[in-house]
Amino acid sequence: MIHYKLLFMHQPQGRDPDRLLPAEPVTRAIARDLYDRVADAPIVSPHGHVPIGWLADDIPFADPTALFVTHDHYVTRLLHASGIDLARLGVGGRAVDPRAAWRLFAEHWHLFAGTASGYWIDEELSQVLGIDERLAPATADAVYDRVADAIARPEWRPRALFERFGIEVLATTDDPLDDLSRHTALSGQLPGRVLPTFRPDRYVDPDAEGFVQNVERLLASSSSPSTFGRYLDALTERRRYFIEHGAVSADHGVEEPFTVDLDAAAAEQLFQTVISGRAGAAERRLFRGHMLFQMARMSVDDGLVMTLHAGVLRNHSSRTHLEYGADSGHDIPVPVDFTRGLRPLLEAFGLASGFHLVLFAIDESVYSREIAPLAGFYPSVFIGAPWWFLDAPDAIGRFRSAVTETAGFSRGSGFIDDTRAFLSIPVRHDTARRADSAFLARLVAEGRIQLDDAERIADDLVGPLPRRVFKL
Amino acid sequence: MIHYKLLFMHQPQGRDPDRLLPAEPVTRAIARDLYDRVADAPIVSPHGHVPIGWLADDIPFADPTALFVTHDHYVTRLLHASGIDLARLGVGGRAVDPRAAWRLFAEHWHLFAGTASGYWIDEELSQVLGIDERLAPATADAVYDRVADAIARPEWRPRALFERFGIEVLATTDDPLDDLSRHTALSGQLPGRVLPTFRPDRYVDPDAEGFVQNVERLLASSSSPSTFGRYLDALTERRRYFIEHGAVSADHGVEEPFTVDLDAAAAEQLFQTVISGRAGAAERRLFRGHMLFQMARMSVDDGLVMTLHAGVLRNHSSRTHLEYGADSGHDIPVPVDFTRGLRPLLEAFGLASGFHLVLFAIDESVYSREIAPLAGFYPSVFIGAPWWFLDAPDAIGRFRSAVTETAGFSRGSGFIDDTRAFLSIPVRHDTARRADSAFLARLVAEGRIQLDDAERIADDLVGPLPRRVFKL
Amino acid sequence: MIHYKLLFMHQPQGRDPDRLLPAEPVTRAIARDLYDRVADAPIVSPHGHVPIGWLADDIPFADPTALFVTHDHYVTRLLHASGIDLARLGVGGRAVDPRAAWRLFAEHWHLFAGTASGYWIDEELSQVLGIDERLAPATADAVYDRVADAIARPEWRPRALFERFGIEVLATTDDPLDDLSRHTALSGQLPGRVLPTFRPDRYVDPDAEGFVQNVERLLASSSSPSTFGRYLDALTERRRYFIEHGAVSADHGVEEPFTVDLDAAAAEQLFQTVISGRAGAAERRLFRGHMLFQMARMSVDDGLVMTLHAGVLRNHSSRTHLEYGADSGHDIPVPVDFTRGLRPLLEAFGLASGFHLVLFAIDESVYSREIAPLAGFYPSVFIGAPWWFLDAPDAIGRFRSAVTETAGFSRGSGFIDDTRAFLSIPVRHDTARRADSAFLARLVAEGRIQLDDAERIADDLVGPLPRRVFKL
Known part of the structure; x- marks a missing residue:
């Protein structure tokens, strides 16, 4: 028997070509073949957070720390948990010496072993940037210099990467009042499409910062009195504007998936109370x-x-919110109830022709209990890919296991990278492709689906499926 | 190394004899031996939904579509989600050309890859009916004809199948006012027993359709005033009648496992309010x-x-309920709380001698948190086998993993097929036997139980265990 | 191909040296090497329930039944579920013939196959006590005699075992008014430390038995009026006393992780209501x-x-509580909500320097949804090891899978045995070391972490990590 250590000898930098695939040899062989089919397929990214300015202006990434640390709340949150002040990482606009912050990151790099972020950054450094050295305290400067070197060169600017990554579609997430001029300017400049996404949370949630002013700005184009009807019209109009500029989806972030139908009079009255700023918690909900x-x-x-x-x-932590702003790593999941919470919405629209509703959650208990059963019945409901903390190899495996036996593969959304970390886009899609190949291979190895079915499904998941779900 | 594709060459139709067993060779070999012990054991089916008329009248199945599509809400729901009108599948008594509906099913057959239903139907066609062709749009007619051919022959009538399937016990689910004459007529006509099950939901849930009339019918045998005591007596009497006709269990379907003890006066008053039709939601609950x-x-x-x-x-969807009736695929799970909800019931009866209470849920989070701890303490509580959306190979594996370390194997119910799809009965039991063999084999391969223990447990699960739990 | 039964031939008593390691050969080889690194590391046990008297007095264990059955509520609960009266096992101080109770246990030993307790007791008998016979009805007396023989000898007394087990630190759990004299007496008598733990539940939960009297005893040292301030001072003082006697932690058991900040006046008023015994459920909460x-x-x-x-x-069962007292196996988990419940506490103290809060739950749904995200952000929050019903190989694997991708390994507590079953201490730590080696090995085999990372993490988990988290 060959000792397993020999198996690792040829991968001094550890990027096993079979990474994320199951160890069992027959299953791995099947998974590898499935993965090979889709490894180089174009990237369809219908939901994410890349700032449009990066592509519109094609400015080089500022420095390795800005690229890998400061703006990645997966990274800063775990460093914060380990006792590092967010200010020292440049979070919240704090000025830092990027090299000093990078050294801090490298000193704590071992904390990321086994995490999704650790895997992605390893991939970005080695596979995307081609850097051989493993990140470590001793190599901090060397790796920093290699990254800095790369991103200073034209072939590492956002547009060049967009092309090199093979991005077919990339959706940004945008404020409803954005004029989308940068999206327009980009039109025809890239080999793939960049689409805006309508994200109205700040205009529809009374608890959002500046809600009343946001609504006022939304209604500012007219001098007639602020009514609920005009408010809805204004939102409708902005959606129309987004659609004209290429948008295919509207995104909604809520703490609770609660929906309710109200008659026109009740809605009007509630609207007036809410924009007066006098609404209580129950009315705001x-x-x-x-x-x-x-x-x-x-x-x-x-x-x-x-x-x-x-x-x-x-x-969740008011103090870090106050000091460093939103999206600084202090958002924490809670249980959700889609079955009852979405019922009014689905009673009204669940069977409506052409309606597509994609459900994302971080509460894994809803995968088999609610999301798969809903998507396995309502033509409008689709199963959102594992999101946020669940966007990782093991979690993807649990997700597939939880939803597939009820709803198959066709009711899923396709992979969503949901990221602003530009260099991680190909890595995250690659991770999903490997994880899905691993799952499909097990079904084949266990005689549950045929190899040709697995091949068809693997092909479908990376392109045709998300194009259908997102109407691309 | 032999390429894995060679492994599949000898199974052109894909029914791998080791299907559902783990791919790792040592574990698979153990699993295969365990499975071989129980593969042909008689079927004990203490809970299901086969219409008694099928066996009483022994009429041939109508056509392939009626057999495989129209009445299987696992199948119709996923087709519905994919945009096919339930009416085109004959749901809700709609008239359809069965061959046209079958073609529609065949066109969408690929949607079922990886689902429990896909696996079962594959098994039914190939293993039960012996049809070599794989279902596909191109083979739709050929497969239809082969199925139609088979079910027209006497050896494919329900009674012949009952015998061929090796069914030792089959429980139906029945209305409390059913006279059970067809069960009586069947007595001695089959090599196994067919037992009625008392299912009183429509007589005890004020939200059930026709509840007040149902209670009136229940009380109709006497002219004395409707009191709670007479109502309880009438239910007791119907249970006695069911027991005399062979029933061993009473089945209860609830949205919420909520229980409460009331004194006689409060119960009487509540009963009067409820049958007056004036009870509010809280009173009905x-x-x-x-x-x-x-x-x-x-x-x-x-x-x-x-x-x-x-x-x-x-x-969940009122519109499809209205158009197609109950059990058309629009039932959606919600979270449950057995620990607090059942406490009044268990405080009163949890330690009662001879009381057996079997708990089923679709909320997987209760497996390790509530059901296994309850069944691992109360002599009356048993762990229901994975139910409905969870009645599938991966879900069975998760279930075993979640409950076994707390409660072992002896506190389970044994497999429950819970189906009206007659041809799927042997297939579902086979699935459970394979899944349990796979789980036990892993425990052996990981040195956690001895092989002889695994053999004893495998034997127990398929016969002695359900006989003990269901008092057969 | 070698038949798998040959693999078991050399382990007639079934203690496979690779037990709990994955069956897949490459993964197993990696896991074995990782396990070998840590198998003999000293035991750090910062939370448990060993009675201090056992070590202070070094009295021999009474008999095999007292050691393995009567006081182990994992064991008595499953026997109770199987119809054995707790009285026959000596629970609640009932007098029993230990040999008769042991025979009863042996007769039902097969029920424990696949459970955590079954595995632990197998290990204790074979690995700790060196008994070759497998427990069974036929060997009941022989095994009883061998155990009785062993524990009568000096080398099986608690202090000798403490040394043989290689315990570096063992924490007990103690009443706040305990004078800790026995801890003091032990100082320097053992090769490792024995530390008290402050557990104030009975003094802070108005629903605890004897709460009002407990508070009175706490305040008894002074004749000044009972105020909330004095009550807090008394608790502070007892904590100081514990710290002086070596305590490093305070432990809190709650049904619901609910926290609330109150101003001084409201707290004072609430305190007076509560100690008057007139507080309603909402006030007590x-x-x-x-x-x-x-x-x-x-x-x-x-x-x-x-x-x-x-x-x-x-x-949960008032009757067995009344008859047999607390901790008799009738405690049942419920869902928890840490995210909202702990928010007031974390808003106030989550970022406080040096604060360590370790979260334990039996609701697996919180692992990925709440605990890992909280511990991955708040420097004060640590992920408690799988607890109680989840303290078992498969559950440990699910736990690692659920938390690692978000929070890595550094935010965990290290393994906690949480037991009073003295002989199980090395066995439980060994189980955790094997389970963690298995998990790490899979990450290596799947190319997700480097072998040297896995080695570093394996080393960290068994010593340095718990020493950091528990300030040892």
């Missing part, structure tokens, strides 16, 4: 629930795919 | 909760095993 | 929630690590 309902109605009318990211309590 | 409590009391008294199927919101 | 908050404040002040065991409904 009711308004949120009714607006989610209205957003579904608008999606039925205008065809924008509705994506729902539910079950995260934002800014 | 209280009544349901008290009736579940009363049903447990009756089980303690008369010995009927109490099975509880909890946590499904029925008829 | 509020008091519990505020005291958990106060306990965190004290931990911030005095540095005691705060461990929180949440989500168990104690004494």
Whole structure:
């Protein structure tokens, strides 16, 4: 018997070509063949957070720390948990010496072993940037210099990478009042499409910062009195504007997937209370629930795919929120109840022709209990790919296991990278392709599906499926 | 090294003899030996939904579509989700050309790859009916004809199949006012027993369709005033009647496993409010909760095993409910809380001698958190086999992993097929036998149990265990 | 191909040296090497329930039944579920013939196949006590005699075992009013440290038995009026006393992880209501929630690590509680919500320097949804090892899979045996070491971490990590 250490001898930098595939040899061989079919397929990324400016202006990435550390809340949160002040990483706009912050990161790099972020960054350094050295305290400067070197060169600017990564579609996430001029300017400049996404949370959630002012800005184009009807019209109009500029979806982030239908008079009265700033917690919740309902109605009318990211309590730590702003790593999941919470919405629109509603959650208990059963019945409901903390190899495996026996593969959304970390885009898609190949290979090895079915499904997952779900 | 594709060459139709067994060779070899011990054991099916008329009248199955599509809500729901109108599949009594509906099914057959239903139907076609062709759009007619051919022959009538399948016991699910004459007529006509099951939901849940009329019919045999005491007596009497006709269990389907004890006066008053039709939601819930409590009391008294199927919101889509009726695929699970919900019931009856309460749920989070701990302490509580959406190979594996370390194997119910799809009965039991062999084999391969223990347990699970739990 | 049965031929007693390691050969080889590194590492046990008297007095264990059956509620609960009266096992102080109770245990030993307890007891008998016979009805007396023989000898007394087990630190769990004299007496008598743990539940939970009297005893040292301030001072003082006697942590068991901040006046008023015995359920809950908050404040002040065991409904069966007392196997888990429940506590103290809060739950759904995200952000929060019903090989694997991709390995607590079953201590730590080696080996085999990372992590988990988390 060959000792296993020999198996690792030829991969001094550890990028096993079979990484993420199951160890069992027959299953691995099947998985490798499936993966090989899809490894180089174009990237379809219908939901993410890449700032449009990066592509519009094609400015080089600032420095390795800005690229890998400061803006990646997966990274800063774990460093923070380990006792590193967020300020020392440049979070919240704090000025830092990027090399000093990078050294700090390298000193704590071992904390990331086994995490999704650790895997992605390893891949970005070795596979995307071609850097041989493993990150470690001793190699911090060397790796920093190699990254800095690369990103200073034209072939590492965002547009060049967009092309090299083989991106077919990339969706950004945008404010409803954005004029989308940068999207327009990009048109025809890239080999793939860059689409805006309508994200109205700050205009429909009374608890959002600046909600009342946001609504006022939304209604500012007219001098007639602020009514609920005008408010809905203004949202409808902005959605139309987004659609004209290429948008295919509207995205909604909520703590609770609660929906409610209200008659016109009740909605009007509630709207007035809410924009007066005098609404209590129950009224604000009711308004949120009714607006989610209205957003579904608008999606039925205008065809924008509705994506729902539910079950995260934002800014759990008020102090870090105050000091460093939103999206600094202090958002924590809560349980969700889609079955009851979405019922009013689905009673009204669940069977509507052409309506697409994609459900994302971080509460794994809903995968088999609620999401797969809902998507396995309602033509409008699709199973969102594992999201946020669940966007990782083991979690993807648990997800596939939890939903497939009920809903198969066709009711899924396809992989969603949901990221602003540009260099991680190909890596995350590669991770999903490997994880899905691993899952499919096990089904084949266990005689549950045929090899040709697995091949067809693997092909479908990376392109045709997300194009169908997101109407691309 | 032999390329894995060679492994599949000898199974052109894909029914790998080791299907569902783990790929790792040592574990697979152990699993295969365990499976071989139990593969041909008689089928004990203590809970299911086969219409008694099929066996009483022994009429041939109508056509392939009626047999495989129209009445299988696992199948129709996924087709519906994929945009096919339920009417085109004959759901809700709609008239359809069965061959046209079958072609529609065949065109969409690829959607079922990886689902429990896909696996079962593959097995039914190839293993039960002996059809070599794989279902596909191109083979739709050929497969239809072969199925139609088979079911027209006497050896494919329900009674012949009952014998061929080696069914030792088959329980139906019946209305409390059924006279059970067809069960009586069947007595001695088959090599195994066919038992009725008492299912009183429509007589104890004020939200059930026709509840007040159902209670009136229940009480109709006497002209004395409708009191709670007479109502309980009437239910007790019907249970006695069922027991006399062979019933061993009473089955209860609830959205919420809520129970409550009430004193006689409060119960009487509540009963009057409820049958007056004026009860509010809270009162109706209280009544349901008290009736579940009363049903447990009756089980303690008369010995009927109490099975509880909890946590499904029925008829989530009112429109399809209205158009196609109940059980058309629009039932969606919700979270359950057995620990607190059943506490009043268990405080009163949990230690009662001879009381058997079998808990089923679709919320996987309760397996390790509630069901295994409850069944690992209360002599009356048994762990229901994975149910409905969880009745599938991966889900069975998760279930075994979640409950076994706390409660072992002896506190389980044994496999429950819970089906009206007659041809799927042997297939579902075979699936469970393979999945359990796979789980036991891993415990052996990992040195956690001895091989002889695994053999004893495998033998127990398929016969002695369900006979003990269901008092057969 | 060698038949797998040959693989078992050399282990007639079934203690496979690779037990609990994955069957796949490459993964197993890696796991074995990782396990070999840590198999003999000293035991760090920062939370458990060994009675201090055992070590202080070094009295021999009474008899095999007392050692393995009567006081192990994992064992008695499953026997009880199988119809054996707890009285026949000596629970609740009932007098029994130990040999008769042992025979009863042996007769039902097969029930434990596949359970955590079954595995541990197998290990204790074969690996710790060196008994070759497998427990079975036929060997009941022989095994009893061999155990009785062993524990009568000096080398099997608690202190000798403490040394032989290589225990570096063992924490007991103690009443706040304990004078800790026995801990003091032990100082320097053993090769490792024995530390007390402050467990104030009975003094801070108005629903605890004897709560009012407990508070009175706590305040008895002074004649000044009972105020909330004095009550807090008394608790602070007892914590100081514990710290002086070596305590490093305070442990809190709650049904619900609910916390609330109150101003001084409201807290004072609530305290008076609660100690008057007139508080309603809502007030008692509020008091519990505020005291958990106060306990965190004290931990911030005095540095005691705060461990929180949440989500168990104690004494679910009032009758067995009445007859046999607490901790007799009738405690049943419930769902928990850490994200919202702990928010007030974490808003106040989550970022406090030096504060350590370790979260334990039996609700697996919180692993990936709440605990890993909280511990991956708050420097104060650590992920408690799988607890109680989840303290078993498969559950440990699920736990690692659920938390690692978000929080890595560094945010865990290290293994906690949480036991009073003295002989099981080395066995439980060995189980955790094997399970963690298995998990790490899979990550290596799947190319997700480097072998040297896995080695470093394996080393860290068994010593340095728990020493850091528990400030040892």
